[in-house]
Structure formats: structure tokens, C-alpha cells
Amino acid sequence: MAKPPKENSPITEHLAYLLAQANREINRQLELRLSKEGVPVEQWRILKVLSDGDGHSMGELADAVLLNHPTLTKMIDRMVSDALVYRVQDPNDRRKVLMFISDRGKVLCKKLNSLAVDQEEHILESYGDKSTSELKRLLESLIDSSN
Amino acid sequence: MAKPPKENSPITEHLAYLLAQANREINRQLELRLSKEGVPVEQWRILKVLSDGDGHSMGELADAVLLNHPTLTKMIDRMVSDALVYRVQDPNDRRKVLMFISDRGKVLCKKLNSLAVDQEEHILESYGDKSTSELKRLLESLIDSSN
DNA sequence: TTGAAAATATTGAATATTCAAGAATTGAAG
């Protein structure tokens, strides 16, 4: 009954692979819904973070939305063009730029939120309430233990 | 004790976000280890899938390693240049290309496997045996329920 | 106070990914 050595285990048994697969699938579903408004998932994340109304620096935002700095800068450029967000120089530290959500951005964010809620409800239905909350708990704790 | 409406819940509570975050972190760690051999995670996956010695078509491979077709084609081009894998036209269906791992590829794959095992062991240590297997179980079942 | 090092954001070139179209082969209906 000895376990086979890990080296020969199929890729589908690795945690890294299972996470990638699950992430890909859930992200694909979310993308599909958000595409109704023509918005990529990352932009929804940005809007959601900014919708607390506070100003967030680019560095803060990049961390929060899982994008690296140059990618975020360019995505924000597009969102500024679309008048969803705007830049303000931080008066306390002029190296920083504070990002804010516009009224237009808030309206869009509301629509996106309800599309995202649709998805979460769909997951709850097919996957179950209990499994979902247990999975969330485990993921949070994995993320914690990785820092 | 009513739950707050989901629409206002922070992004960090969404399953899609937790998955993205966990995936990013674990992938980053794995990347770091594999970079010792100068190999991206996707190439390790490809080698691992091919290391059963059977021929796998590009379509099959693309599914297995979570890459879309054109991206896979270009990555395989690089790996062929590096003599890690090779193409053979499928004799039974000449539309298909069967991919095989080379001896050089097998040698590299072994080294990569042990780097990957290192990581899994590191996760087991900091995150725990029980949590890890429970998380894997839940991820598998989420993936199942999404098809 | 000054000057060097650190922090923050952006830019541009190099690289990678994606989308849409194309080429080759097979399947299958008429």
C-alpha cells in the first residue's frame, strides 16, 4: 500500500495544477458574464477596489488586483480614456498617484457586481453552499500560510 | 444577523478572486524553483504530460496544459529547437501531429520533477497535510461540477 | 543642508499571447 513516489505522479495531482485549472475555469465563466458589458475581469476588480471612494495609490492597487505595475498603468490609461476612473496626485507624497472611481465608473461597477453575483449563485447551486465556504476558508488559509 | 448583500462584499471574498490569488502565489513559488533550470511552468507541464511516452496530439496537449492552440504551437516550436520534444505526423490521421518527449527532455523532466516535489513538500510543511489533501479534494470536485 | 539611496510611477523596446484567417486532411451526405 505504499504511495507511488511523487515524481511519477501525474500533473493532475499537483496542487499547483489543480489551482491553475480551477482558476482558469472560474475565470472563464466570469469573463463570459462580464463580456456582456465589454469589461475584462481585471477592470471589474479595479472598479470594485476603488468603489470604497478612497484614493488608492497605483502600488496599492497593483497588489490588490494582482497585476504588476506597468500592466496596471496601461490598463488605467484605458480606463481613464473611458472616464471610469481618474488620477489625482497625492498631496502628501507627490511620488504617488491616487486613483478614484468616477460616477460613470460607479454605475458600471454596479452592473458588473450583479453579473458577478449571478455567477457566485450559479456556483453555489452546482457546487453547494457547504463546499463553497469550506473551499474559501482553505484558500484564505493557504494564502495566509504563503506569506 | 443578516448577511450583507453580496454586491457590496469586498473583492477578497469572491471565490474567483481567492482562486486567482492562491494560484498566483503558488505559481510564483513554483516558477522560482523551476527558474533554476530556466524553464517556464508550462514547459514542465508539457514534459510531464509527454513523459508517459505516448504520442499526444496538439489539441490534447493544449487541453492538458491549459494553453490555447496557437500559444502551444509557439511554445512547442521553442522546445523543438531546444531538442526537448519532437513532432511526428499521426499516421492514422494526417491532420494531427503527435508530440513525443526526447531523451534530453526526459532528463530535464526528472530534474524539474524533483524541484516541484520540493515545493509540494514545502507547502505540506507550512500548510499541513490535512488541509492540503482536503483542498485538493475540493478543487477537483469544483472542476468536476463546472463541466 | 546636502547628497546618496529608496520609493513610486511611467515609458519604450522586447517578448508573448490572442484573434482571425488559412492550409491540409478527413468525414459524410447526396
Add this chain to the structure above:
DNA sequence: CTTCAATTCTTGAATATTCAATATTTTCAA
């Protein structure tokens, strides 16, 4: 058989991401 649709893979152009370098501002030690 022949032809037309479907399947499989690759290519090229458009797009996006990343890396390294730059500009600006702040911090802090001498």
C-alpha cells in the same frame, strides 16, 4: 465518386504583458 462541412494545426497581424531604464519625489545619514 464528389463535394461540402468539420477537424486539426499553423501563421501573421493586432494586442497585451513584461523587463529594464528613466524621471520624480522623498528619506535619511553625514
